[in-house]
Amino acid sequence: MLTTLRLLWSPLDTVFKFVYYFLPSWKPGEVDIEEMNSSSSSSARMWLLDMKFSPHPPNVEVRIAPPGVSQIIGCSGQHFIGLFNKSTVLMYPYIPGDRVGIEVEAGLLNLVGSHPWIIASRGLNEHGLVLQYARNGNVCDRFTSGHDISFDQRLRWCRQAAEAVKYIHQKRVIHCDINVRDLLRDDKFDVLLADFQGVLKWGSRESSKAYMPRVHGDILNAKTDIFALGSLFYHIMMGHEPFPELNDWEHDEEI
Structure with missing residues (x-):
C-alpha cells in the first residue's frame, strides 16, 4: 500500500x-x-x-527545450529542431528520452560521413543530435514563397540531389523519404539532403506521390529511393509536386 x-x-x-x-x-x-x-x-x-x-x-x-536552445525553428517527424548557436541546431524528441529515431539518424550520418550536399552531423549529446544549421530553409519553402527560380538553379538542385543520393547508396545507406522538404539550403543556397529515416530500424516509407508501386510496401531499397528522386526532380523542374490536385492523405489509394 x-x-x-x-x-x-x-x-x-x-x-x-x-x-x-x-x-x-x-x-x-x-x-x-x-x-x-x-x-x-x-x-x-x-x-x-x-x-x-x-x-x-x-x-x-x-x-x-533543452539547455542551450534559444528558439524552436521547426520540427522533423517526432522531433523539434532548436537553434543551438550560429552554425548548429539541436534535434531533440517531443517526448524526453525517446531517442530511437535520433540515434538511428546519428548512426546513418556517421556511416555516410562528410559530403558537400548532405547535412553534417556534429554528434549526439545528452539531449539530442547536433546538426549543421541550414539557415535558408528547404527547397519546398522556396517554391511556396512565390519567388522566381531560374532554370539553371533548378538544374543545379537536381544535380546536387542526385549526387547526394548516389553517394549514400555507395555507402549502402537508403534514405527512405526523399522529397523537397528534406532538401535544405545552406549559406550558398546549395542543397543539403537531410532527415535520414533508417529503413531497418524505423520502418518508414516515402510519401504517396514519391512511392514506387510494389507488391510489398515495406520493402525499401536503392530503386525506391531513385523513384522518389524522380518525383523530386519533377517537383523542382515543374514547381509543384505530381498530381497537385490530389492530397496525400485523402487520395492515397488513387495516387
Missing part, C-alpha cells in the same frame, strides 16, 4: 514543485529563457518557449 501511494505521489510532487517555483513571480507574456536556465533551483527547472494565451477559449502552447 505504501509503495502504491509513493508511485501516485511522485508525479504530483513534481507538479507542486513546478507551481511553487513559478507562481509567485509569474506574469503573462514572454518567458526569459536565460533567466530560467541560470536559476539556482534545479529540481523544478524547465525550459519553456513560445507561451501563447488566448482568452476565448483558453489556449496555452508550451514547448520544452
Whole structure:
C-alpha cells in the first residue's frame, strides 16, 4: 500500500514543485529563457518557449527545450529542431528520452560521413543530435514563397540531389523519404539532403506521390529511393509536386 501511494505521489510532487517555483513571480507574456536556465533551483527547472494565451477559449502552447536552445525553428517527424548557436541546431524528441529515431539518424550520418550536399552531423549529446544549421530553409519553402527560380538553379538542385543520393547508396545507406522538404539550403543556397529515416530500424516509407508501386510496401531499397528522386526532380523542374490536385492523405489509394 505504501509503495502504491509513493508511485501516485511522485508525479504530483513534481507538479507542486513546478507551481511553487513559478507562481509567485509569474506574469503573462514572454518567458526569459536565460533567466530560467541560470536559476539556482534545479529540481523544478524547465525550459519553456513560445507561451501563447488566448482568452476565448483558453489556449496555452508550451514547448520544452533543452539547455542551450534559444528558439524552436521547426520540427522533423517526432522531433523539434532548436537553434543551438550560429552554425548548429539541436534535434531533440517531443517526448524526453525517446531517442530511437535520433540515434538511428546519428548512426546513418556517421556511416555516410562528410559530403558537400548532405547535412553534417556534429554528434549526439545528452539531449539530442547536433546538426549543421541550414539557415535558408528547404527547397519546398522556396517554391511556396512565390519567388522566381531560374532554370539553371533548378538544374543545379537536381544535380546536387542526385549526387547526394548516389553517394549514400555507395555507402549502402537508403534514405527512405526523399522529397523537397528534406532538401535544405545552406549559406550558398546549395542543397543539403537531410532527415535520414533508417529503413531497418524505423520502418518508414516515402510519401504517396514519391512511392514506387510494389507488391510489398515495406520493402525499401536503392530503386525506391531513385523513384522518389524522380518525383523530386519533377517537383523542382515543374514547381509543384505530381498530381497537385490530389492530397496525400485523402487520395492515397488513387495516387
